[in-house]
Amino acid sequence: xxxxxxxxxxxxxxxxxxxxxIMKNTAGEVIYVGKAKxxxxxxxxxxxxxxxxxxxxxxxxxxxxDVIVAAxxxxxxxxxxxxxxxxxPHYNILLRDDKTYPFLRLDPREAYPTFSISNxxxxxxxxxxxxxxxxxxxxxxxxxxxxxLRLPDCGRKFPRDIGKERPCLNFHMDACEGWCRGTPDAAxxxxxxxxxxxxxxxxxxxxxxxxxQEMLAASEALRFEKAAELRDRLRAVKELSNRQSVIRAARAxxxxxxxxxxxxxxxxxxxxxxxxxxxxxxxxxxxxxxxDAAAISALVRQYYVRRGAWPKLVLLPELPEDAEPLEALLxxxxxxxxELSVPQRGSRRELMExxxxxxxxxxxxxxxxxxxxxxxxxxxxKMLVLEEPPRRIESYDISNTGNFGIVASMVVFEDGKPSKxxxxxxxxxxxxxxxxxASMHEAISRRIERFIEKDERFMPLPDVxxxxxxxxxVGAAVAALEERGFHLPVFGMxxxxxxxxxxxxxxxxxxxxxxxxxxxxxxxxxxxxxTHRFAIEYHRKLREKTITSQLEGIxxxxxxxxxxxxxxxxxxxxxxxxxVEQLAAVVSRPAAQAVYDHFHSEGEEALS
Numbered sequence: 001x002x003x004x005x006x007x008x009x010x011x012x013x014x015x016x017x018x019x020x021x022i023m024k025n026t027a028g029e030v031i032y033v034g035k036a037k038x039x040x041x042x043x044x045x046x047x048x049x050x051x052x053x054x055x056x057x058x059x060x061x062x063x064x065x066d067v068i069v070a071a072x073x074x075x076x077x078x079x080x081x082x083x084x085x086x087x088x089p090h091y092n093i094l095l096r097d098d099k100t101y102p103f104l105r106l107d108p109r110e111a112y113p114t115f116s117i118s119n120x121x122x123x124x125x126x127x128x129x130x131x132x133x134x135x136x137x138x139x140x141x142x143x144x145x146x147x148x149l150r151l152p153d154c155g156r157k158f159p160r161d162i163g164k165e166r167p168c169l170n171f172h173m174d175a176c177e178g179w180c181r182g183t184p185d186a187a188x189x190x191x192x193x194x195x196x197x198x199x200x201x202x203x204x205x206x207x208x209x210x211x212x213q214e215m216l217a218a219s220e221a222l223r224f225e226k227a228a229e230l231r232d233r234l235r236a237v238k239e240l241s242n243r244q245s246v247i248r249a250a251r252a253x254x255x256x257x258x259x260x261x262x263x264x265x266x267x268x269x270x271x272x273x274x275x276x277x278x279x280x281x282x283x284x285x286x287x288x289x290x291x292d293a294a295a296i297s298a299l300v301r302q303y304y305v306r307r308g309a310w311p312k313l314v315l316l317p318e319l320p321e322d323a324e325p326l327e328a329l330l331x332x333x334x335x336x337x338x339e340l341s342v343p344q345r346g347s348r349r350e351l352m353e354x355x356x357x358x359x360x361x362x363x364x365x366x367x368x369x370x371x372x373x374x375x376x377x378x379x380x381x382k383m384l385v386l387e388e389p390p391r392r393i394e395s396y397d398i399s400n401t402g403n404f405g406i407v408a409s410m411v412v413f414e415d416g417k418p419s420k421x422x423x424x425x426x427x428x429x430x431x432x433x434x435x436x437x438a439s440m441h442e443a444i445s446r447r448i449e450r451f452i453e454k455d456e457r458f459m460p461l462p463d464v465x466x467x468x469x470x471x472x473x474v475g476a477a478v479a480a481l482e483e484r485g486f487h488l489p490v491f492g493m494x495x496x497x498x499x500x501x502x503x504x505x506x507x508x509x510x511x512x513x514x515x516x517x518x519x520x521x522x523x524x525x526x527x528x529x530x531t532h533r534f535a536i537e538y539h540r541k542l543r544e545k546t547i548t549s550q551l552e553g554i555x556x557x558x559x560x561x562x563x564x565x566x567x568x569x570x571x572x573x574x575x576x577x578x579x580v581e582q583l584a585a586v587v588s589r590p591a592a593q594a595v596y597d598h599f600h601s602e603g604e605e606a607l608s
Contacts, residue, residue: 007062008047014040018076019069020083023091026063027454030087032289035080035322039067054289058091074325081301081329093288093295095267095302096421101131102138103308104200106193111186112158112179113193115142121308129200131309133279145199148236149192150177155560159186165588199237208237256315256351258359259296261287264366266359267299271311272351280358281307284366293320301326310334315352316342373416376519383512383520384504386489390463391415394447395493395527396477397468398439399535406431408443409535412462416523418530424457425538437476440467444480452484465490466504466524468531474507493528501525551575554598556591565595575599 016038023032023046036042046059070076084092105118107126117138121128132138146153154168154176162182171178179189198207215230254275258268264284271279281303288295297320304310310330319342320326330338343349377389384390393413400406412422426446431438444465450458465481465488467473474492481488494511496502501524504512514521550572551562568586569575575583576599583592 003063004047004059007065008044010065011040011043011047014043014067015069016040017069018071018073019067020076020079022066022068022083023058023062023089024064024066025061028063029454029456030083030089031061032058032089032091033080033083033087035070035073035076037073039069043067052289054091054287058289072325073322074328077301077322077325077329081305084298084302085305091289093285093290093298095283095285095299095306100135101133101307101309102135103128103130103132104138104142106197112189114152115145115196117142127197129197131307133281144236145196147175148199148233149196150175150233151192151196152176152179154180155563156180157560158189208234211237253311254313254315254348254351255311256355257296257300257317258352258355258357259292259299259317260356260359260363261292262363262367263370264363265295266363266366267296267303268355268359268362269303270351270355270358275347275351277354282358282362284362293318296320297322297326301329304330304333310336310338312337313339313341315348315355316340317352317356318342370415372519376523377416379517379520380523383514383517384464384489384491386464388463392460392462393464393466393527394462395466395468395531396440396443397531397535398436398443398473399532399538400434400439406434406439407535407538408439409531409538410443410447411527411531411534413527422457423534425534436469437472440469440473441476441480444477445483448481448484448486461486461488464488466527466531467492468528468535470494471505471507471509474505478507493524495528501528551595555594556588557595561587561591 018035018037019039020033020035021039021043022030023034025031034042043065046055046062050056051059068079070079084094088094100119103118103121105116105126105128106113107124109125117135118128130138132141143153145151152158152170154170156165156168158179161180163180165180167178167180168176170176171180177184177188195207211230211234215227215234218224218227218230254272256270256272258266258270260266265287267283267285269281270277271281283299283303288298290298296316296318300314300316310333314330319340323340327338327340330340341348343352374389377391380386381389391414395411395413397409397411398406399409406428408426408428410424410426412419414422424447426443428439428442430442447458451461465477467477467490470492474490477490481490490507491512492505493501494503494505501514501521503514504524506512514524551557551565557565564586565575565583569578575595578596580589580592580596583595586592587595
């Protein structure tokens with residue numbers, strides 16, 4: 001009996017009950033997770049008849065399957081979602097796992113509440129505003145908010161730090177009220193925070209009316225300085241209110257979903273507040289194995305679980321089979337009713353059609369970009385004499401400062417695009433001293449060992465290795481591969497005297513010119529710069545962590561003061577050589593004396 005017949009026989013013994021099925025390959029890895037109203041009917045369908053190419057490809061890799069029987073279809077839906085998130089199966093439709101939607105967090109129980117950035121909403125009694133499109137957007141909003149309302153952004157904690165230090169530069173630049181002086185008082189501070197919450201809640205017009213009334217009252221009372229201050233604050237609030245589209249998107253009452261298959265499948269969500277478009281999210285992915293309705297259901301689930309915010313109404317291009325349990329799941333996560341609808345006419349239909357048009361345009365645009373990347377990979381294949389265009393490229397670089405913190409970066413490009421969730425980094429364990437060749441050998445060796453151990457984070461092997469360096473580094477990488485029985489193409493990325501990518505080189509020193517093809521030249525340059533950036537970023541973080549740790553344990557020096565000292569003096573060497581007076585310009589005098597004593601005690605050594 002062949003494998004398919006055996007699997008079909010096993011599936012025929014399943015119950016006609018709801019549940020989840022888990023497809024596994026010969027290595028026992030989960031390659032697909034699905035749910036079913038009736039497990040027997042759904043699972044047996046995979047092992048009889050003909051299938052679409054993507055389904056057939058998945059079935060050809062199935063060695064065995066497991067099932068979990070659920071009490072209801074809703075329970076099966078929740079379980080499927082959990083298993084997909086845990087295993088990230090290759091054949092399931094998946095959103096990028098490096099996408100996050102940050103929130104602004106405020107704990108009103110604090111004496112002097114401050115805003116902070118949070119990646120998710122917690123049930124901790126705090127208030128959350130968002131989500132926003134990126135951390136950069138949140139920082140920009142918070143910066144403008146502090147400027148508009150003259151709130152502190154210096155990192156000092158109140159009331160703990162009131163009167164301990166002189167006001168910082170923000171106060172002298174008239175960008176902060178100088179709350180560290182104790183005036184204005186806590187009541188005024190909380191009033192400003194309440195105004196910030198008004199802005200974040202979309203009540204800018206009401207706040208501007210209140211500020212205008214206060215300004216006029218101060219002017220009539222001949223309190224011209226106060227009136228001028230209120231005028232400046234009103235102007236800043238108006239500036240912030242002009243940037244409210246990103247804030248309003250967080251409070252969208254209606255989301256419209258668009259979906260379009262193509263060379264790249266597009267999933268678009270348009271956010272509407274009171275009928276006005278306030279935001280857009282886009283995901284591009286390979287064509288899913290599921291039909292449109294099932295794919296939309298899977299994407300909607302993943303999207304809202306990750307986003308952490310839910311509208312009152314979600315407009316869909318078509319209703320999935322599991323619409324009822326999906327609606328129940330979204331409502332449970334939101335803590336209130338979330339309605340799914342496929343509008344047939346009227347204004348809601350127009351909103352949904354706009355989302356569909358956006359998805360179609362994004363899919364077409366991605367298709368042209370995909371074609372361009374595909375052509376570049378074909379040219380690269382011919383230049384390097386590879387058997388196939390390199391769909392997966394791994395690039396490595398070594399970063400160090402002298403003998404300190406030698407690290408290696410592994411950057412991955414898939415189909416001509418960076419795949420950041422597959423980036424990896426290594427800190428050297430066996431190399432002593434500055435030796436780029438030995439460091440590269442160790443990095444490649446450890447990467448191959450992880451593959452041999454079937455570590456999913458290092459699967460699969462690349463079609464080609466790129467090494468940031470010349471013949472020596474390439475030779476070290478080739479040796480590491482061959483020692484473990486692997487013979488894969490490896491090329492070094494050589495730079496000119498201006499530190500720009502010039503050519504590719506083999507282990508025997510043969511150079512391959514790439515400047516004659518602008519697309520390949522640009523592509524290799526991008527890979528090299530990204531690899532270098534990732535290595536430098538990791539090395540810098542490692543170095544900062546090591547350096548900052550030398551300030552730990554000093555009485556009166558906490559995280560904020562460590563950051564302030566490093567910002568002001570740039571290195572431990574400069575801090576160690578600073579006088580008490582120079583240190584006191586950054587931290588309080590007792591803290592400055594403690595730092596000075598720490599570095600001038602007998603036998604004290606520090607990293608410069």
